[in-house]
Each structure stands twice: as C-alpha cells, then as structure tokens.
Amino acid sequence: MREAIDADSERIIELWQACGLTRPWNDPATDLGQARAGETSAVLVLQTPDGVTGTVMVGFDGHRGWVYYLAVDPGRRGLGHGRDLMVAAEAWLLGAGARKVQLMVRAGNDVTGFYEALGYTDQRTRVFGRRLEEPAGRPPD
Numbered sequence: 001m002r003e004a005i006d007a008d009s010e011r012i013i014e015l016w017q018a019c020g021l022t023r024p025w026n027d028p029a030t031d032l033g034q035a036r037a038g039e040t041s042a043v044l045v046l047q048t049p050d051g052v053t054g055t056v057m058v059g060f061d062g063h064r065g066w067v068y069y070l071a072v073d074p075g076r077r078g079l080g081h082g083r084d085l086m087v088a089a090e091a092w093l094l095g096a097g098a099r100k101v102q103l104m105v106r107a108g109n110d111v112t113g114f115y116e117a118l119g120y121t122d123q124r125t126r127v128f129g130r131r132l133e134e135p136a137g138r139p140p141d
C-alpha cells in the first residue's frame with residue numbers, strides 16, 4: 001500500500017472506470033490531481049505483482065474523515081483487497097486527525113454488505129449538495 005504517484009494516473013482512472021465510479025460530468029483526472037495535491041487528502045493504491053489492483057481516496061475536512069473512489073479490480077475481488085484498502089484509509093485518516101470516518105454510497109450500488117462486514121453502520125443521515133460550478137452535460141438532480 002502506498003500513495004499514488006504520477007505514473008499511476010492512467011491505471012487509476014482505468015480502474016475507476018472499470019469499477020463504475022466515474023460520471024461523464026466529473027473529470028477523474030481533476031479529482032485525482034486535486035486529492036493528491038491537497039495537504040489533507042491523498043489517493044492510496046494497492047500495488048501487487050500484477051500492478052495497481054485497487055485504490056482509495058481519503059480526505060480529512062477538519063472534522064471528519066471521508067473515503068471516496070474505493071475500487072478493486074473486478075478480476076481481483078473477494079481476496080480481501082477492499083478490506084486492506086479501507087484499513088489503510090482509516091490509518092491515514094486517523095494519522096491526519098480524524099476521529100470518525102464516513103463515506104457515501106450512491107443509490108443503486110449494492111455494496112452495503114461490504115461495509116457492514118467492516119463494521120460500518122448506516123448513519124441514517126441524508127446528504128444534501130449543491131454545485132458551485134455547473135459542469136457541462138450533467139443531468140438535472
């Protein structure tokens with residue numbers, strides 16, 4: 001497990017696309033670059049002999065730690081890589097000062113069992129958002 005480097009970028013974005021985590025109106029290269037450049041955020045990658053097999057983005061907002069872009073190569077699932085990535089994400093966030101970690105799951109993503117297996121519980125909180133800049137091509141909320 002290590003932080004992403006420039007040379008990983010193409011593979012990371014390929015993984016995000018293969019895992020269904022990208023959206024046409026979000027530029028994954030911008031997301032990747034901003035998280036890597038931030039002082040309180042990072043992108044961690046799982047390096048195996050086959051190359052980069054998984055990713056997770058972490059960020060501490062001064063109150064809580066957040067996890068994004070958790071991705072394991074579709075051909076390498078069920079081997080504990082997702083768990084290892086979340087353990088690394090939690091360690092990174094704890095080191096950054098976060099005392100609680102949270103994440104958002106898109107409607108329709110049946111990944112609840114994975115997070116429950118790791119001890120996460122539904123926080124029974126709704127997330128509200130508003131775009132500060134309107135990207136081209138995004139369908140209305």
Ligand SMILES: CC(C)(COP(=O)(O)OP(=O)(O)OC[C@H]1O[C@@H](n2cnc3c(N)ncnc32)[C@H](O)[C@@H]1OP(=O)(O)O)[C@@H](O)C(=O)NCCC(=O)NCCS
Pocket residue numbers: 019020021069070071072073076077078079080081082083084103104105106109110111112113114115117118
């Ligand atoms: C979610 C994801 C990261 C899991 O990766 P993985 O490497 O297969 O997960 P692991 O092998 O570490 O599984 C850890 C545990 O979760 C369970 N689990 C994994 N995926 C699950 C699922 N979809 N539903 C229920 N349980 C699941 C495993 O059985 C395992 O349980 P155990 O430790 O009791 O045996 C992977 O499926 C993925 O990349 N999905 C697409 C991207 C995505 O949806 N990311 C999350 C966005 S919120």
